[in-house]
Amino acid sequence: MLYKFLVDVSETSSAFSALNVFRYITFRTFVSFFTAFLVCYFFGPYFIQTLKRRHFGQSIRSDGPQSHQKKSGTPTMGGGLILFGVLVPAFLWVDLTSPLVLGVLAVTFGFGLVGYWDDWLKVSKKNAKGVKGKVRLAAEFSIVGAVLWYLIYFNHMPTVVTFPFFKHLHFELGWGYLVFASLVVVGCANAVNLTDGLDGLAIFPVIICAGTLGLFAYVAGHARIAEYLAVPYMAGTGELCVLAGAVMAAGMGFLWFNTYPAQVFMGDVGSLSLGGFLGIMAVISQNELLLVVLGGVFVVEALSVITQVISFKLTGRRVFKMAPIHHHYELKGLDETKIIVRFWIISILLAVLSLATLKLR
Numbered sequence: 530m531l532y533k534f535l536v537d538v539s540e541t542s543s544a545f546s547a548l549n550v551f552r553y554i555t556f557r558t559f560v561s562f563f564t565a566f567l568v569c570y571f572f573g574p575y576f577i578q579t580l581k582r583r584h585f586g587q588s589i590r591s592d593g594p595q596s597h598q599k600k601s602g603t604p605t606m607g608g609g610l611i612l613f614g615v616l617v618p619a620f621l622w623v624d625l626t627s628p629l630v631l632g633v634l635a636v637t638f639g640f641g642l643v644g645y646w647d648d649w650l651k652v653s654k655k656n657a658k659g660v661k662g663k664v665r666l667a668a669e670f671s672i673v674g675a676v677l678w679y680l681i682y683f684n685h686m687p688t689v690v691t692f693p694f695f696k697h698l699h700f701e702l703g704w705g706y707l708v709f710a711s712l713v714v715v716g717c718a719n720a721v722n723l724t725d726g727l728d729g730l731a732i733f734p735v736i737i738c739a740g741t742l743g744l745f746a747y748v749a750g751h752a753r754i755a756e757y758l759a760v761p762y763m764a765g766t767g768e769l770c771v772l773a774g775a776v777m778a779a780g781m782g783f784l785w786f787n788t789y790p791a792q793v794f795m796g797d798v799g800s801l802s803l804g805g806f807l808g809i810m811a812v813i814s815q816n817e818l819l820l821v822v823l824g825g826v827f828v829v830e831a832l833s834v835i836t837q838v839i840s841f842k843l844t845g846r847r848v849f850k851m852a853p854i855h856h857h858y859e860l861k862g863l864d865e866t867k868i869i870v871r872f873w874i875i876s877i878l879l880a881v882l883s884l885a886t887l888k889l890r
Contacts (some may be wrong), residue, residue: 531621532557551622554747554767558774561618565775569614569782575853576613577786577793585652603791606648606781608799612641614779615772623771628684628814632676632766636809639672640718641802646795659797666715669801673714673809677707686813691761693886699761711819714808720791720827723834723853728791729784729871734826734876735803736780741823742810743773743786747815748887754852758887761815769810776806789866805859823883826876831856 532551538550549557557711586602615637623630635682659665680686682706692698702709725731748754752765780803786792795803805825811820821828833854840848849857858868 530623530625533624545601548815552594553621557622557771558743558762561622561771562774562778562863564618564621566782568617568734569610569779570785572613573610573786573793575781577607578645580606580793582733585648587643590612601861603794605652605794606645606798607787607793607795608641608644608797608802610874611776611779611783611795611799611886612638612792612802614782615775617774618775622770623775627765627768628680629765630772632684633772633806633809633813636673636714637806639676640669640805641798643668643672644799646799647801648836651665651797659762660695666719669715669718669760670711673711673805674688674707677714677812678709678761687763687815689759689761689815690817691815693822693883694889708862710812710817713812713820714805715819717808717811717824717827718801718804720824720831722800723796724788724827724830724855725795726853727859727865727869728789728854729787729799729859731802732780732787732795732864733869733873734782734824735775736777737880738823739773739776739780739803739810739874741883742807742816743777743813744884745816745819745887746770746773746810746814748820750827752820760887763813763815765815766792773810776803789869819883819886820849824881833857 531606535548535551540552549742551560578663581604585604585606619625619630619634625631643660647665647884651659677686681688688702688704689711690700690702690706721731721735724734733836744759746766746769748758749763750769752762752764754760783793783799787795790866807824808822811823813818816823830853833849834852836848837852840846841842847890855868855872859865
């Protein structure tokens with residue numbers, strides 16, 4: 530942790546007193562942000578060329594929109610670039626002795642490993658199926674369950690569910706919270722995974738959500754601000770803001786290469802890890818229910834798939850031309866870039882609405 534070394538230097542030598550600025554979360558968030566972006570921006574071309582040399586190309590669903598067939602062979606597993614972009618500033622500017630930070634990193638990289646496993650099978654087998662759904666879900670629940678159990682048992686993480694827009698409405702779930710929170714994280718991870726179907730469609734809402742949850746984490750970890758805004762205070766959550774800054778910037782660095790027409794896809798290694806990050810951030814900052822609003826784009830995408838499956842099994846009819854819903858709009862003739870940008874706009878609006886709950890409690 531370079532920042533602690535710099536702070537120690539500032540305390541022992543008056544000549545370097547300016548380095549004391551590294552003790553502040555806000556400053557380290559900015560530094561973490563730019564570190565992550567620069568890592569992804571400069572390392573990105575080499576990373577993409579490596580994927581090409583190893584023939585890590587995307588397999589496109591045969592039953593998908595025909596316009597997507599031209600994307601077959603585009604390098605996938607680009608989420609590894611995002612994770613690398615997060616890992617570097619995490620080691621430099623984040624307090625890795627914090628149990629909350631370690632918990633978030635464990636879920637993020639744990640889900641990333643599950644996604645890597647899935648991507649590897651898809652690439653090596655040259656099909657779009659990958660790991661069996663039940664096996665993948667079992668791995669995800671095991672990872673997040675273990676992390677949450679540790680945080681609840683050893684770090685005394687609250688097991689209360691709070692309701693946005695209401696100051697005093699909350700429910701204590703006890704150990705039942707472990708099940709509830711695990712469902713939130715796994716559900717969020719897989720919703721982001723379903724959204725990752727168009728160039729840049731998933732990563733931008735992830736960036737917006739990460740920044741918003743980082744702000745909520747900072748507020749929850751600042752005693753005076755939390756008291757003023759009637760937000761449940763939890764010591765140590767402010768440090769997650771530094772990590773959220775890294776995720777935002779790494780996502781932006783990836784988007785530089787993923788924007789239409791994409792040079793690289795994030796793959797499951799990216800979508801599952803980032804979805805897991807958003808889910809565990811919402812849980813730790815006690816914004817599990819608010820995540821439904823903030824991540825509304827992901828929720829709608831997931832619900833479109835669930836609705837399609839249930840409708841077809843019960844009635845034999847499809848509600849949408851194709852699920853997830855972004856494919857429905859494609860098949861209706863809407864241009865891909867227009868779908869992407871409109872989803873981006875919706876994600877920004879939902880983030881502003883979510884932030885409004887800070888003053889409406």
